[in-house]
Amino acid sequence: MSTLSIRDLVVSVETEAGAKEILHGVNMDISSNETHAIMGPNGSGKSTLAYALAGHPKYTIDSGSVTLDGEDLVEMSVDERAKAGLFLAMQYPVEVPGVTVTNFLRASKTAIDGEAPKLRTWTKDLSQAMKDLRIDPEFAARNVNEGFSGGEKKRHEILQLELLKPKFAVLDETDSGLDVDALRIVSEGVNRAKETTDIGVLLITHYTRILRYIKPDHVHVLVKGKVAEEGGPELAQRLEDEGYDRFLVNA
Ligand code: ADP
Numbered sequence: 001m002s003t004l005s006i007r008d009l010v011v012s013v014e015t016e017a018g019a020k021e022i023l024h025g026v027n028m029d030i031s032s033n034e035t036h037a038i039m040g041p042n043g044s045g046k047s048t049l050a051y052a053l054a055g056h057p058k059y060t061i062d063s064g065s066v067t068l069d070g071e072d073l074v075e076m077s078v079d080e081r082a083k084a085g086l087f088l089a090m091q092y093p094v095e096v097p098g099v100t101v102t103n104f105l106r107a108s109k110t111a112i113d114g115e116a117p118k119l120r121t122w123t124k125d126l127s128q129a130m131k132d133l134r135i136d137p138e139f140a141a142r143n144v145n146e147g148f149s150g151g152e153k154k155r156h157e158i159l160q161l162e163l164l165k166p167k168f169a170v171l172d173e174t175d176s177g178l179d180v181d182a183l184r185i186v187s188e189g190v191n192r193a194k195e196t197t198d199i200g201v202l203l204i205t206h207y208t209r210i211l212r213y214i215k216p217d218h219v220h221v222l223v224k225g226k227v228a229e230e231g232g233p234e235l236a237q238r239l240e241d242e243g244y245d246r247f248l249v250n251a
């Protein structure tokens with residue numbers, strides 16, 4: 001089992017007007033067999049946390065630490081983070097002209113594992129994962145993210161997740177823009193990944209909807225760059241019933 005530890009994390013974002021501190025000391029421990037929901041009102045810093053974990057150049061870690069089994073993640077390049085077992089859904093949001101989904105996935109798998117997957121098992125795994133996610137076989141021949149609909153992008157993310165088998169997956173607003181059917185298919189993909197391997201999931205979401213399909217073990221409520229409350233699944237239910245008002249009034 002692996003552990004992702006976030007300690008007193010202070011993160012600033014580069015803006016036109018200079019650096020602005022967004023996260024003011026965030027703490028969290030995630031085991032590779034747990035699902036953690038990170039919830040909170042808009043603008044509370046949820047995506048900032050995801051970008052900081054991803055090593056996005058616009059986000060600076062001013063102090064604190066992020067470690068994966070004791071290894072300092074902050075010092076790692078984006079590639080090294082992926083090799084260490086961190087999967088970030090927003091890592092490849094851009095179009096990759098001339099690179100097909102098949103080749104992209106195989107290259108990613110090779111880079112992460114340090115060796116190319118055996119062709120026969122790989123082809124089988126890929127077509128099974130695509131079938132499970134109700135992805136048209138023709139999709140594999142398309143260029144990455146080129147003209148993908150919102151739903152196709154999300155399915156492609158989960159396809160990567162199922163094939164790359166990371167230790168930790170950070171999914172930022174995976175539920176946004178999905179209709180109920182797509183949400184169910186995508187959630188089933190995450191749940192399959194959880195069943196077949198140890199995988200720690202950081203499910204970042206404003207809404208509780210996706211949590212009906214992917215059950216969190218822990219819920220962290222981020223408000224104005226700090227964890228304002230933590231609890232079990234019952235906290236998500238309470239947020240569904242009450243919203244975020246009580247946090248905003250007292251914040
Ligand atoms: P959330 O994902 O919870 O909605 P974000 O992390 O996106 O919140 O944003 C947190 C705060 O940081 C917001 O006030 C937002 O305006 C600010 N922020 C985030 N990224 C940038 C940026 N690139 N430039 C300026 N402000 C930013």
Ligand code: MG
Pocket residue numbers: 031034218
């Ligand atoms: Mg725990």
Ligand code: MG
Pocket residue numbers: 046047048173
């Ligand atoms: Mg966000």
